[in-house]
Amino acid sequence: MTLLLLLLALSVCAGTDTGLLPRSMDSVVGIVEALESADAGVAVPALARSLGSCGTPTCRSVLGDPPDVPPAPSALGHEQRLLLSRLLHPDPGVVLAPDGSSVALGPLFAGLEVGLERASGRLNRSTDPPLDALLAVTLSEALATSFLAARGGDRAALGPGGCWDDVENPQNYSLRGPSSLVPEAVANGAMDGVLLGARLARAPVPLAELLRGYYGTGNSTEKGRPPSSYRRRDFGGLVGPEKLEEEVVATLRLLRDLPTSRELLEDVGPEELVAIAHRAARDFMELYVACPAIVPRCMWGARPYRGSPTLLTLPLDSVYIHHTLVPSAPCRSFSSCARALRSIQRFHQDVRGWDDIGYSFVVGSDGYLYQGRGWHWVGAHTKGYNSRGYGVGYVGDFSTASPDADALALVRDGLLPCAVSTGRLHHNHTVRGHRQMGRTDCPGNSLFQEIETWHGFQ
Structure with missing residues (x-):
């Protein structure tokens, strides 16, 4: 030995x-x-x-x-x-x-x-x-x-x-x-x-x-x-x-x-x-x-979860795509993305009154995904559907401009196939924009037009 x-x-x-x-x-x-x-x-x-x-x-x-x-x-x-x-x-x-x-x-x-x-x-x-x-x-x-x-x-x-x-x-x-x-x-x-x-x-x-x-x-x-x-x-x-x-x-x-x-x-x-x-x-x-790299909560400076999280029952059926709207600019470095995540979490906890940042994952334009609620815990991203799918939020306002090609591929060609291969998402899962599930413009017109072309979009 x-x-x-x-x-x-x-x-x-x-x-x-x-x-x-x-x-x-x-x-x-x-x-x-x-x-x-x-x-x-x-x-x-x-x-x-x-x-x-x-x-x-x-x-x-x-x-x-x-x-x-x-x-x-x-x-x-x-x-x-x-x-x-x-x-x-x-x-x-x-x-x-x-x-x-x-x-x-x-x-x-x-x-x-x-x-x-x-x-x-x-x-x-x-x-x-x-x-x-x-x-x-x-x-x-x-x-x-x-x-x-x-x-x-x-x-x-x-x-x-x-x-x-x-x-x-x-x-x-x-x-x-x-x-x-x-x-x-x-x-x-x-x-x-x-x-x-x-x-x-x-x-x-x-x-x-x-x-x-x-x-x-x-x-x-x-x-x-x-x-x-x-x-x-x-x-x-x-x-x-x-x-x-x-x-x-x-x-x-x-x-x-x-x-x-x-x-x-x-x-x-x-x-x-x-x-x-x-x-x-x-x-x-x-x-x-x-599989894409996912920056853990401890690296972006997350606050603790408030209360007791609820486990998801895997594999899930759906993925719901969002944009953050605020911050409106895409984050392009580790420090700026970490700062954006902390800001989003503060808003969700202190203003919305939620237990944690609502998204399952957040997408930076720095080439990395950031862990929100993660793979295993019910989020607060798509009212009425939080236990049915993952909520993935792009940092930025994508009403008139789309995320970078790399940021789109990070989810489309990275996160989604990885979730399927690791048993967290059904092979025949659906991809939907937030606006399809409620009264909102999210994830912005430009980003929505992009995800309409993705495999699984309905």
Whole structure:
């Protein structure tokens, strides 16, 4: 069980950190930029690996043994050195990205190192069976071992997500349930590691420039969506389920041959090995690629529910589409969408007198859904029909203009198929605008004309 214990130790868990610098991607970019601009002779991904970010058997097979831990780089200030050591040793740390997603640095930096090694032509280690080095160090080993550990059914193989104590000054990250070896932050870091590693392999650029361009800077930017908010779409376009399954199979076979991990697969036959890889690839692609990311209540700063919520009886028959009208402008960043959600909840609780925000989910124009009442609780969105369907509200006034194409697709091509595939919505569900169920102009003429073209509209 050596490998399993090691990976459990490396998995993301709740913890306490009293560091002064925020545990944010901005802080990480600052550290990388300081190291690169000082020409300190420190390869940043190798430094990360020396501090423990990628010491698993597969990573060692691909990149070799971790280098010796170097002295604290003089290019970094005291707080930067402290943060770096806490983020990468003894377990890969999690940071908050400007788009509101949480990213594990271990798989991210491993992917960057493979990309740089490929670009330089130095990645000449071969494995038997052959592995895609980029997927091996970021995702396939984590999936392989996680689904091996979950075979008995007593633990989850994927998830959960987590929340920060303070999104303005993130210090402590806590999971919202029992941890698997692939919680959401590790999935995000792995997908980003694959995407950015592939980009570096094609055209190397300074890492600070690469990270800043991908993640953006600050949680209050309104300059448009950063590329990181497209990670699920872009990863799905680069790595399909068949490719991922193939790499998990190859990783499992490699682990079976390595002395440090052989015992994990002693009782796993060839057919079961393939079945494990198939489940791993299928479930990962469904949860983290096909289904859209949903920002939990704890991240947007929700007030507590008043009273006792009522459970929905799933699967439901309908989805009711709304617009918020106020705020009238679409929200295009994590901070502005979180602010809009808090405003809507205050109005619903303090003016309407409802127990909570009325919608099941709220749609931002930043590429994310936001959890309102969520999948399991009766909402207050469509009078007389709250227990029959989900209420989905778009932030903005869409009387004369439609939401962005991406925001429309987030529900039409993401949320609705995901709800069906996960058993929360009937396959033959109906989609209706709020105006069809009562005397209102909601969801606005332009948005209503859009949903008239959706599958299931009646």
